[in-house]
Amino acid sequence: MILLDEVSKSYPIHGGGRREVLRDVSIALPHGRNIGILGGNGAGKSTLLRLIAGSEPPDRGRVRRTCRVSFPLGFTGTFHGGLSGRENATFLARIYGADPRAVLDFVHDFAELGPYLDMPVETYSAGMSARLAFGLTLAIDFDVYLVDEITEVGDARFRAKSARAFRERLGRSSVILVSHSSTTIRALCDCCAILSGGALHPYETVEDGMAAYAALMGVADA
Numbered sequence: 001m002i003l004l005d006e007v008s009k010s011y012p013i014h015g016g017g018r019r020e021v022l023r024d025v026s027i028a029l030p031h032g033r034n035i036g037i038l039g040g041n042g043a044g045k046s047t048l049l050r051l052i053a054g055s056e057p058p059d060r061g062r063v064r065r066t067c068r069v070s071f072p073l074g075f076t077g078t079f080h081g082g083l084s085g086r087e088n089a090t091f092l093a094r095i096y097g098a099d100p101r102a103v104l105d106f107v108h109d110f111a112e113l114g115p116y117l118d119m120p121v122e123t124y125s126a127g128m129s130a131r132l133a134f135g136l137t138l139a140i141d142f143d144v145y146l147v148d149e150i151t152e153v154g155d156a157r158f159r160a161k162s163a164r165a166f167r168e169r170l171g172r173s174s175v176i177l178v179s180h181s182s183t184t185i186r187a188l189c190d191c192c193a194i195l196s197g198g199a200l201h202p203y204e205t206v207e208d209g210m211a212a213y214a215a216l217m218g219v220a221d222a
Contacts, residue, residue, distance in 0.1 A: 023198030081122030111135035
C-alpha cells in the first residue's frame with residue numbers, strides 16, 4: 001500500500017506567490033489496483049508521481065510505502081546526463097538492490113542501444129532515452145510501476161515488444177499511470193483518481209472517474 005498522510009506540495013510562481021499542487025491530501029492507494037491519474041494541464045500529476053516515488057519530498061506530511069515502488073517511467077530526472085546508459089543502469093540497480101549484471105544484460109538486450117549504451121545519456125535522442133528508461137524499468141522487479149505518459153517508442157516492432165513486456169509485468173505487479181489518453185487508461189487501469197485544486201479524489205471504477213473528469217473539464221464524456 002502507498003499512503004499519503006496530510007501531504008502538501010507547492011511551487012513558487014514567477015512574479016511572486018506559490019502554486020499549490022497538493023493540499024493536506026490523505027489517501028491510501030491500495031496495492032493490486034491499476035490506478036489512472038486524471039487531471040488538467042498543470043494540475044500536478046507528474047509531481048504526484050515524483051512524491052510517491054520519493055524523487056521529491058513533500059512540503060508537509062509523509063508518503064509511506066509498504067511495497068516496492070519504481071521510479072517514474074517518463075521522468076527525465078531519473079538519469080544523470082553526464083553518465084553513460086550503462087553507468088546509469090548500474091547505479092539504479094544498486095540503489096534498488098538488484099543484481100547490476102542481470103540488469104545490464106536485460107537493458108542491453110531490450111533497449112537495443114548498441115554502442116550508445118556506453119555514451120553519455122545527454123547525447124541521446126528522446127527516443128533513445130525512452131528506450132533506456134523502459135528497459136531499465138522492466139529490468140528491476142517492482143510491486144508498483146509509476147508511469148508518466150506512455151509514449152510511442154521506436155518502430156512498430158519495438159512498440160509491440162514493449163507493450164507485450166509491460167503487460168506481462170502487470171500480470172504480477174500493478175501500475176499508477178498518468179495519461180491524457182482515455183484509451184490507455186481504460187486498457188491498463190481498473191480505477192481512477194482525479195487531481196484538481198490541490199485535492200485527490202478517488203473513484204472505484206475507470207468509467208466513474210472518466211465521467212467525473214469530463215464533467216469537471218466541461219467536455220463530453222471521453
